[in-house]
Amino acid sequence: MTAPDVEPTEETIFTWGAPPLKFGAGAADEVGFELSQYGVKRVLIVTDPGISAIGAPQRIADNLRRYEIEAEIFDGVHVEPTDDSMNKATEYARVQGPWDGFVAVGGGSAIDTAKAINLLTSHPGELMDYINKPIGNAKVPPGQLKPLIAVPTTAGTGSESTAMCVLDILSMKVKTGISHWRLRPTLAVVDPLLTLTLPPEVTAASGMDIVCHALESYTARYYTTFERKQPQERVTYCGANPVSDLWCEQALTLLARSFRTAVHGGADDVAARVDMMQAATFAGMGFGNSGVHIPHANAYPIAGMVRDYRPAGYPQDEAMVPHGQSVSLTAPEAFRFSFDSAPERHLRAAALLGPDAPSVDPAEQLPSVLVALMRDIGIPNGIGGVGYTEDDVPDLVPGTMKQQRLLATCPRTPTEDDIAGILTRSVENW
Numbered sequence: 001m002t003a004p005d006v007e008p009t010e011e012t013i014f015t016w017g018a019p020p021l022k023f024g025a026g027a028a029d030e031v032g033f034e035l036s037q038y039g040v041k042r043v044l045i046v047t048d049p050g051i052s053a054i055g056a057p058q059r060i061a062d063n064l065r066r067y068e069i070e071a072e073i074f075d076g077v078h079v080e081p082t083d084d085s086m087n088k089a090t091e092y093a094r095v096q097g098p099w100d101g102f103v104a105v106g107g108g109s110a111i112d113t114a115k116a117i118n119l120l121t122s123h124p125g126e127l128m129d130y131i132n133k134p135i136g137n138a139k140v141p142p143g144q145l146k147p148l149i150a151v152p153t154t155a156g157t158g159s160e161s162t163a164m165c166v167l168d169i170l171s172m173k174v175k176t177g178i179s180h181w182r183l184r185p186t187l188a189v190v191d192p193l194l195t196l197t198l199p200p201e202v203t204a205a206s207g208m209d210i211v212c213h214a215l216e217s218y219t220a221r222y223y224t225t226f227e228r229k230q231p232q233e234r235v236t237y238c239g240a241n242p243v244s245d246l247w248c249e250q251a252l253t254l255l256a257r258s259f260r261t262a263v264h265g266g267a268d269d270v271a272a273r274v275d276m277m278q279a280a281t282f283a284g285m286g287f288g289n290s291g292v293h294i295p296h297a298n299a300y301p302i303a304g305m306v307r308d309y310r311p312a313g314y315p316q317d318e319a320m321v322p323h324g325q326s327v328s329l330t331a332p333e334a335f336r337f338s339f340d341s342a343p344e345r346h347l348r349a350a351a352l353l354g355p356d357a358p359s360v361d362p363a364e365q366l367p368s369v370l371v372a373l374m375r376d377i378g379i380p381n382g383i384g385g386v387g388y389t390e391d392d393v394p395d396l397v398p399g400t401m402k403q404q405r406l407l408a409t410c411p412r413t414p415t416e417d418d419i420a421g422i423l424t425r426s427v428e429n430w
């Protein structure tokens with residue numbers, strides 16, 4: 001896809017990074033060999049209780065022992081981590097350490113928690129020192145971290161290849177993160193067989209996260225339209241660029257082929273699970289460099305201010321809006337808003353994600369493809385479906401506006417009123 005027709009600035013540089021990747025059925029059985037190459041002797045496996053119950057972390061621990069690596073399992077990861085849960089995990093790792101390396105086994109929750117543990121046990125300082133401004137101090141990690149192998153068990157976040165770590169700040173009821181290239185895992189070991197046990201609701205929600213990563217990255221502000229940065233100012237998200245575009249196009253094609261099948265076919269359709277895992281990894285390699293925009297910015301207050309929504313397929317002990325649901329609920333409306341800034345890209349994305357969709361008004365093409373998909377896979381109908389009404393919109397808007405890092409990536413800069421309008425029109429999506 002060519003660069004959109006926009007006013008050029010003096011920026012001429014984009015950056016792109018990803019960890020080495022080992023992908024395929026059975027890849028998880030090679031984690032021990034891979035870690036042995038780093039000369040590590042004592043490793044902490046980081047996971048959550050749901051994944052631990054399935055046995056994958058124990059299998060990986062056994063595999064490490066075959067290479068004479070001492071492996072312990074920490075299975076206290078909180079699903080959708082918080083500052084509190086990450087601090088507790090770090091405390092555990094500090095007390096039980098030192099560790100020569102880490103293996104994250106799980107979805108974004110486990111991988112992000114492992115990134116935080118790795119940072120805070122490799123270097124001095126506390127979580128808030130490193131969290132993005134304006135919430136934290138955005139301190140730069142002072143040096144290299146320990147080896148971290150990320151083994152995803154959901155097809156969703158792409159966290160195994162990104163430099164981000166996302167968490168909920170409980171006292172502020174807002175999600176934010178740490179974003180620095182040093183957080184990127186050393187190696188991604190991606191084994192689609194690990195996703196065969198995913199419940200359909202988690203397959204659907206984490207799959208919508210892939211969809212939004214690919215679409216938001218593809219429609220993000222183009223890198224040449226930002227002000228020129230000095231080398232030390234370059235950030236992880238540099239805007240849509242030719243390399244990220246390639247990964248996002250591939251991810252959308254795979255999603256078109258296999259997303260519905262993966263949700264409805266359960267454990268029986270290995271080919272669909274392979275496609276979904278590739279889509280997640282590819283989209284991560286895209287958005288992890290270019291960025292995401294309005295749907296993800298809105299997702300933070302939607303998840304952070306949840307009252308009593310308890311989704312099927314997820315732990316029931318507390319209310320939550322899973323990340324993949326929260327990013328998708330305002331996506332149709334967000335892409336109506338951003339359409340004019342890059343019509344060609346919105347149409348190309350719609351054609352890749354919904355190759356058989358009937359043609360409608362161009363600005364409606366991508367929203368209609370998204371709505372059809374969300375209805376088919378059982379995503380809640382708008383923010384109303386997870387418990388919000390129009391009256392909540394004024395309380396949600398400030399949470400979105402705090403995500404300046406993400407909103408800066410939007411090809412059309414939204415005002416508070418624009419965000420309020422998008423949220424209001426997303427109370428119901430169909």
Ligand SMILES: NC(=O)c1ccc[n+]([C@@H]2O[C@H](COP(=O)([O-])OP(=O)(O)OC[C@H]3O[C@@H](n4cnc5c(N)ncnc54)[C@H](O)[C@@H]3O)[C@@H](O)[C@H]2O)c1
Pocket residue numbers: 048049050051054079080081106107108109110112153154156157158159162163164165166167194195196197198199202205206209313314315323324
């Ligand atoms: N770092 C990044 O780049 C990035 C990007 C997007 C999202 N995130 C973050 O990732 C988190 C969401 O991660 P997620 O969507 O991967 O889900 P998750 O890690 O929160 O897991 C969701 C649920 O699925 C269960 N589960 C996971 N794998 C399973 C399997 N194979 N079989 C059965 N159950 C399984 C878990 O136990 C949990 O209950 C959020 O906190 C989100 O903000 C991070």
Ligand SMILES: [Zn+2]
Pocket residue numbers: 157209213296323327
């Ligand atoms: Zn996401």
